[in-house]
Amino acid sequence: MKIIRPLIFTILGIIVAVFLVLGSHQKNLVVRPGVTVVEYWEKWTGPEEAQMQVIVDDFNNTVGRDKGIYVHYMSMTDIDQKTLISIAAGVPPDVAGTWDTQIAQYAALGAVEPLDDLAAAHGINEDYYLPVYWRGCHYDGHLYALVSTPGVVALLYNKQLFAACAAQLRAAGLDPDTPPKTLKEFDRYAEVFDEKSPDGQLRRMGYLPMQSWYVPQLSFWFGGDIFDPVRRRLTLDSPATLHAYQWIQSYSKRLGGQSLLNFQNSLGNIFDSPQNPFLTGNLVMEQQGPWMANYIHHLKPSMSQVLCPTSEEWKLPDRRANYAWGVAPFPSAVPGLENVSYNPFDALMIPAGARHKKEAFEFIAYVNRQDVAEKLCTMHCKNCQLRHVSDAFLKHHPNPYIAVFQELAASPNAKCVPVCPIWPEVYKELIDTGQAVTLGEDPATAVRLAQQRMQERYNRFLTMERRRESLGIN
């Protein structure tokens, strides 16, 4: 007995020591002497992470090797918060792959480096970029980010369900072979597809406004805007925004607010799943981006190979015929206002305090080289942020409608995220407003209150900035 106890403790001690030694063992990054290691944090996980890894490897094996730069790529969740904390701690990465929504917020707080000079030195300017993305990368006249992959929001519709409901559509005076062109027409299409189960619950909807990821940006399709940076004023109570929320409410007035929310609740939060309502046919039309083609192909392949397997669709006269879904510009409420689009994007920024800015920008510039951008956007199934794209990009892209998306991004009516430093707050407020009007609140009152609350917050931000400026702590 005297031996057993010390023996057990010795064994336990050895196990703990082994775990500590192995646990603390990090894979050392071996680079040639004189090579600068650029730390790159990115938000993507899964296939998108692996696809970016291809680009990073390409860089390390070509430009990076020639210029003595090695990009160390790390994927992580909650990248916005981790980046911010690392900036505060003084140990940020050299490149942070965040979202467009963070650019103005971080730039206003001095958390990211301006890139004007570095971009100019690499010949990246507004002639090279699509204007909408170029605008979105700026805050207060300075460039703070470049795009890694862009997006465009368009109308996705289920061609099979259009065909299945052809008789009803024709009876309503609508063409089942073409998507709606105006918002009024869109509403009439949507109404035809609405279907209730015997217990009165909605089973299928033509369109569900609150299901859209882009409710806060809806006023773009009504000819409005959300933020006026020149007058430093939010415009949440503009006639266009009011009209947008009245439009949202028209759906709940027709079908019942609670009924709509019940339907939305029944769909669950299942975008990346075969139960996605667009794939199950519970939702016939929606606002989505070009990446949806990848999800459809992986989650419901039958919708992407109606006539033949995808690998053989190049033989078809029109490869779009192989798809059970179609894409068109989301119709505008304003006559004559065409090709309206919202263009969100993934951004690459250099956090304040980064140790290797010049080398970090070499990588950012590489990602924005036309051939590299096209390669990454093809893998991610997205459009391209550049003005000029090759014919091969349009022809061999996994999304057969990529030309529609590319055209929408190039449209003069293409809009980017409002370059408002308090955008995350405004975004939440507009989502809340959408839910409130869906549940019956008067849209005029709702947008007035939203405007009042957000303008107060923005004014407070401006006051604090002025005080900081006067004290020299901005």
Added chain:
Amino acid sequence: MTQDERQNFFKGMAFLSPWIVGFAVFTAIPIGLSLYYSFCDYSLTVERRAPLWIGLDNYRQLIHDTLFWKSLANTLYYAAMALPAGLLVSLGLALMLNANIRGQSVYRTIIFLPSLVPAIASAMVWLWMYNTQFGLFNYLLGKLHLPPVGWLGERMAMPSLALMSVWGVGNTVIIYLAGLQDVPRELLEAAEIDGAGPWRRMFSVTLPFLTPVIFFNLVMGIIGTFSVFTVPYIMTQGGPNNATYFFTYFNYDEAFKFLHMGYASAIAWIQLVITLALTAIAFWTAKKWVHYG
């Protein structure tokens, strides 16, 4: 202090020092800083943007913030449902599990199991059970020829979350069970000999002896309900129409989404004061209903 005592004192402090340093660095200093930040405009970014002293501005703004009142009302509403429900259900289960029945350990395990499931996993499961079209609850209602309910709709979302909280009472049940072991058997036997029935024995002997445990669970429950975050974050994102926007969720948004660290610190201190006030009320009433020994 003799030399031996002094030596012992320093030895003791040396052994304590890892904890003291840890407490100071990870708890005491952050708490002190958060109090300071609550009087500042602060965004947790670069060093040159030091906290800007703004006095009581954050607290003044809170008073006029509709979301502050909404989240406070929501949290109190939730506490008013979840706290008594949790206490009563766990007490009832503990009393049942304390009875000398066959398979007692199996029942105890079954009751305790949900407490071991991570909050995110249980939230996902409940999300599907509450699903309007495919959920278990509406399926059962359908079998009874009753209309489906929008469990996570504006009116029902909060009661649904409170109902869900009862699912994880296993830990509380264990504490009650431990408390039940301390009820003197001789008193129960004496009461039985005096002709007291099971209900009488429970109300006159068992419950009075359990009041310190009930009180402990009440205080822990008050603190717990004011820290609810994960479940609404996963299940409802605070909606619909902010119907499940809890105080901690409000704090999280201000701190990490909107980057108002100073304002969020003020919210945290208000949260602490409210929790302390409610706990103090519980302690004050305890004199009248908690019996020790």
